Amino acid sequence: MNTLPRKSITAASLALALGAALSTAAVTAHADDKMADKEKCYGVAMKGKNDCKAGAGTTCAGTSKIDYQGNAWNLVPKGTCEKTASPTSPTGHGQLAAFKEKKA
Amino acid sequence: MNTQAKFAAALLDPACPCPSGLKTWTGGDPARRFQVYRNNVVASLIDALADTFPVTLELVGDAFFRAMAGVFVRGCPPRSPILAFYGDDFPDFIGSFPPAAGLAYLADVARLEYLRVRAFHAADSMPIGAAELAGVLADESALPGLRLRVHPSLSVLHSRSAVVSLWAAHQGIGSLAQVVPSEPETALVLRHGLEVDVIEVSPAAGECIAAIVEGLPLGAAVARASSIDEAFDPAGVLGLLLQKSAITALIPSRRES
Amino acid sequence: MTKDIPCMQRSGGASVSRVGALPARGGLGLKPEHFQTILEHLPALGFFEIHAENYMVAGGPFHHYLTRIRSHYPLSIHGVGLSIGGAAPPDEAHLDRLAALLERYAPQSFSEHLAWSSHGGAFFNDLLPAPYHAGTLNRVCEHIDRVQERLGRRMLIENPATYVEFVESTLGEGEFITELVRRTGCGLLLDINNVHVSCVNHGRDPHAFIQTLPLAATGQIHLAGFAEDLDADGHPLLIDSHGAPVAEAVWELFRTVVQQLGPLPTLIERDNDIPAFPVLLAEARRAEAVMAALGDMAVTA
Known part of the structure; x- marks a missing residue:
């Protein structure tokens, strides 16, 4: 078993890389195409999650409990996942059938 | 169990009846009023997760996300009052949540979203x-x-x-x-x-x-x-x-x- | 003589002082949505208030903006996670975080709630009610003593909005809070919306109830909006939603309090359905206008 890289990591090669890095960093645009296009940032929604309000009142899901270990779970993901291609699924939408607990 | 322990237990478990020892000024049933607390606890914690995991939510839709998050909230309520970091183990939960098993990528998308929050607040x-x-x-x-x-x-x-x-x-x-x-x-x-x-x-x-x-x-x-x-x-x-x-x-x- | 509120026309806050009390003016809850607007325009406003727990993070944009905003305005830090009404003493690790935050931002006021939010290691993210009797009174006094000792300052305690009452309670809420103030030396954060919400929910006259509170110890006022619901018998049940403008009934109570106590630092709280900044600013200005019109009467009364 030979897991050693064929090209050894020499001080000289690191110096070369670092030198190159310094010059590319100075020229802001980055060459690596994989890195370039997706790094556009959309800041994390800046929300403070702690507050002292009360929400929902008496009419919401505080009491409805869907038990996925029984057979009560009948929800299917119905979001943007339906738009993704899934090669493993004959429908092209992944396996989104309602989850049913297997009976022992 | 003292008053507070009973109250706390009933907040997260809908199977628990409304705690005894509560009253209303009209002498009516306090259960519906207790619901305000129960709803606020569960709904506000689900909301906190929805804020942290917006793409995960979009992927599965609101109804599925809220139901899944509800199961998580009841089993794993926050251990800290700092809600910014609530849900660090939600991605693992998603990965082992049978109804989401068809979406193999969902847990990792949630991991990525959590890392973003962590980065946002990092030193x-x-x-x-x-x-x-x-x-x-x-x-x-x-x-x-x-x-x-x-x-x-x-x-x-x-x-x-x-x-x-x-x-x-x-x-x-x-x-x-x-x-x-x-x-x-x-x-x-x-x-x-x-x-x-x-x-x-x-x-x-x-x-x-x-x-x-x-x-x-x-x-x-x-x-x-x-x-x-x-x-x-x-x-x-x-x-x-x-x-x-x-x-x-x-x-x-x-x-x- | 409506000269009592200085600096209303001035750009920026009344004071950048790092000590002393909040000015007796209108203030607003600081929302990240408004960080940039505030720094751009530096609107004339008495103070901002933050929820302590939102800033218990190591770094990043929250601290970046709060540091800048703090340099222009007085600050109130309002905790929502100490669980002072809890069965267990306040969490020491949480007190350490609070102490660090107070040290960093030197707020003119620190306040918390007469409520509990943690039990058995779980945090419920809600302000939960406690029964009022000698046992809970002793416990809450101990908790407030510990907080004031650890933080090295006087705190304000906020009267709660509640939806149920306890059979075991033997004291009225006003008596309970009066005793807290007397024994611990803490002040009152008079939440007038909570007074209104709780009084409607428990069939009381808010004007009479408010007089049972230790009003002389009031260090700050909160005004907010509520949502309306119904209980099982069809009676109105108000929810402290902070998701609507301040209701007229609450403004009316506020006028009464200002006539009696004079101008006080008055916060408009909005945590839900947050509108554009100028909408909130207008509510804060309305509070200042009420204080300008009625405040003098109190001094001579």
Whole structure:
């Protein structure tokens, strides 16, 4: 078993890389195409999650409990996942059938 | 059980009856009033998760997300009053949640979202200047033993799914229909200035950065990346870290080899 | 003589002082949505208030903006996670975090709630009610003593909005809070919306109830909006939602309090359906206008 890289990591090669890095960093645009296009940032929604309000009142899901270990779970993901291609699924939408607990 | 223990137990478990010892001024049934507390606890914690995991929510839709988050909230309520970091184990929960098993990528998308929140709130740290880095070039032989300290916000996520593309498609970058979810991707997450960046890097680059984060010296970090891709060139990684102001200190080796 | 509120026309806050009390003016809850607007325009406003727990993070944009905003305005830090009404003493690790935050931002006021939010290691993210009797009174006094000792300052305690009452209670809420103030030396954060909400929910006259509170110890006022619901018998049940403008009934109570106590630091709280900044600013200005019109009467009364 030979897991050693064929090209050894020499001080000289690191110096070369670092030198190159310094010059590319100075020229802001980055060459690596994989890195370039997706790094556009959309800041994390800046929300403070702690507050002292009360929400929902008496009419919401505080009491409805869907038990996925029984057979009560009948929800299917119905979001943007339906738009993704899934090669493993004959429908092209992944396996989104309602989850049913297997009976022992 | 004292009053508060009974009250607390009934908040998270809908099977528990309304605690005894409550009253209303009209002498009516307090159960519906107790619901206000029960609803607020569960709904507000689900809302907190929805804020942290917006793309995960979009992927499965509101009804599925809220039901799934509800199961999580009841089983794993926060242990800390700081809600910004609530849900660090929600991605693992999603990964083992049978009704979501059809979406193999969902847990990793949630992991990526959590890393973004972590990066957003991570400690501030001043980057080193290019001049300082250029200085270490003077002693080439010390480079393999050199350790880089990186920005506290920085993390790497290796995924068997196309996490970055899936996430980006929900920010209006690229089309979701073009994404092949089963395509492995490696994400670099860091805060640059006040913004959190998500950058797709090669698996070898990710490995190199992860090794640097772990505190390995440069030579060992590059060796680890090279074991994944023998053509790996550290110049790209180092350039990226520099450009993102992510290198915060240089720690020379303690002179061994 | 409506000169009593200085600096209303001045750009920026009344004071950048790091000590002393909040000015007796209108203030607003600081929302990240408004960080940039505030720094751009530096609107004339008495103070901002933050929820302590939102800033218990290491770094990043929250601290970046709060540091800048703090340099222009007085600050109130309002905790929502100490669980002072809890069965267990306040969490020491949480007190350490609070102490660090107070040290960093030197707020003119620190306040918390007469409520509990943690039990058995779980945090419920809600302000939950406690029964009022000698046992809970002793316990809450001990908790307030510990907080004031650890933080090295006087705190304000806020009267709660509640939806149920306890059979075991033997004291009225006003008596309970009066005793807290007397024994611990803490002040009152008079939440007038909570007074209104609780009084409607428990069939009381808010004007009479408010007089049972230790009003002389009031260090700050909160005004907010509520949502309306119904209980099982069809009686109105008000929810402290902070998701609507301040109701007229609450403004009316506020006028009464200002006539009696004079101008006080008065916060408009909005945590839900947050509108554009000028909408909130207008509510804060309305509070200042009420104080300008009625405040003098109190001094001579």
